[in-house]
Amino acid sequence: MTESLEYPALLRLVEERSAAFRSAVAAAPRLDAPVPSCPEWTVFDLVRHLGTGQRWWAAIVAAGPAEAPPAKEAAEVPRELEALLAWYTESNELLLSALREAGPQRECWTWWSAGVSPANAWGVARRRVHEVLVHTYDAQLAAGAVQPMPVDVAIDGVAEFLDTCNSTPAAWPHEAATIHYHATEGRSWLLTLDGTGAWPAPLTDDAAPASASATGTAEQLLLFVWGRLTLSDLKIEGDQRVFEQLIAWEPEE
Numbered sequence: 001m002t003e004s005l006e007y008p009a010l011l012r013l014v015e016e017r018s019a020a021f022r023s024a025v026a027a028a029p030r031l032d033a034p035v036p037s038c039p040e041w042t043v044f045d046l047v048r049h050l051g052t053g054q055r056w057w058a059a060i061v062a063a064g065p066a067e068a069p070p071a072k073e074a075a076e077v078p079r080e081l082e083a084l085l086a087w088y089t090e091s092n093e094l095l096l097s098a099l100r101e102a103g104p105q106r107e108c109w110t111w112w113s114a115g116v117s118p119a120n121a122w123g124v125a126r127r128r129v130h131e132v133l134v135h136t137y138d139a140q141l142a143a144g145a146v147q148p149m150p151v152d153v154a155i156d157g158v159a160e161f162l163d164t165c166n167s168t169p170a171a172w173p174h175e176a177a178t179i180h181y182h183a184t185e186g187r188s189w190l191l192t193l194d195g196t197g198a199w200p201a202p203l204t205d206d207a208a209p210a211s212a213s214a215t216g217t218a219e220q221l222l223l224f225v226w227g228r229l230t231l232s233d234l235k236i237e238g239d240q241r242v243f244e245q246l247i248a249w250e251p252e253e
Contacts, residue, residue, distance in 0.1 A: 005156060007104040010125040011096055013153060017132040018092045020147070021050065022085050024139035031081060035142045037228045043142050047084055048077045050135050051091035057128060058091075058098040061121050066109040099125050115167030116200060117160070127164060130157045134226050154218035155187050161225045162189055162200035169197040170251030177211035177242045183218040193246070212238035 005013065031044040038046060052072065059070045078084045102108075104122035113119040117126070133153060140146045149157075158181060176194035180203055188203035190210075214221065215235040223229040231243055 005126075005129075005152075007122055007125060010122070010129055011099055013129045014092065014096060014099075014125065014132060017129060017136055017153075018088075021132055021136040021139055022088060024136055024143050024145070025085060025088075026081065027143040027145060028139065029143070031079065031084070033142050035138050037138045037141050043139065044077075044079065044084070046135060046138055046142070047088055050132065051077070051088040053131065054088075054091040054095040054128070057124055058094040060108050060110075061095075061098040061102050061106065061124055063108060064102075065107045069109045095128065112164045112167065114169055116163040117167065123164075126156075126160050129153070130160050130222075133157060134222070134228070137223065137228065149219045149222070151185055151218055154222045155183060155185060157222040158183065158187075158218055158225065159189060159200070161222070162191055165225070166191055166198050166246070167200055168251045171195045172198060173249070174242075174245050177239070177245075178208065179242060179246070180207070180210035180213035181221055182213060182215040183221055184216065185218050187218065191246075193242070198246075198251070210238055212236065212240060212242040214243070 025043055025047055028043045032042045035041045035043060035046050041049075052075070055075070056069070056072050063070055078087050099121055102121040104120065104125070106121045107119060108121065108124065110117070110119040110123060112123070117123045133149060134157075137146060137149070172193040172195065174193070178193070179191040181189045181191070190201050190203040190207055192199045192201070213236070214224065214231075216224065216233070220229060220234060224234055231240060236243070
């Protein structure tokens with residue numbers, strides 16, 4: 001598993017990034033303003049999505065080990081800005097309270113349980129940091145005032161995405177390949193794709209040449225893997241088709 005932030009730092013980041021998210025929402029021209037990076041979504045849709053997610057993961061963590069997640073509650077979401085932001089603040093505090101109560105090692109249901117990221121409260125906290133981080137970017141984009149991401153958080157975000165979303169024992173359906181990701185801030189990662197699945201790891205100096213590689217700032221790489229930027233926004237070397245295959249891949253475990 002790649003290096004990451006400690007649990008108390010993850011909880012602080014959930015709150016800090018959520019404060020930035022609320023500020024971006026408040027700065028948007030209106031709640032029905034479109035979100036360019038989330039086609040067909042408005043700012044209201046974005047807040048509802050993130051707040052509902054915070055509440056659902058709070059319930060998941062509180063439930064502890066389980067074979068399936070609790071049902072998502074169809075809560076009424078306010079459509080007036082001040083009330084909506086208060087609802088989101090409450091949603092976020094429900095998640096933080098559940099995470100504080102649980103502690104990092106409490107196991108719980110997660111959709112990534114077969115991969116590298118652990119199925120516990122620590123894994124949930126780390127995932128929610130980056131969910132809020134990226135959706136803050138979305139909200140800032142809608143408000144027309146995108147702010148740089150904290151570099152250390154963006155670096156961990158790339159690693160977390162590989163650990164969680166690009167980590168699976170499902171067999172890669174194409175020719176075996178490797179992808180190297182290079183952040184200009186000095187961090188790099190390796191993703192191996194073969195019959196055993198998709199497995200990420202830190203990139204070492206003695207690693208074999210990659211089938212394909214992508215270079216950009218940590219923020220650019222993070223936004224790329226989350227689908228906010230495209231291959232044309234990065235420096236791509238090697239076989240670009242490997243990236244296209246990975247983007248299109250929907251593994252079944």
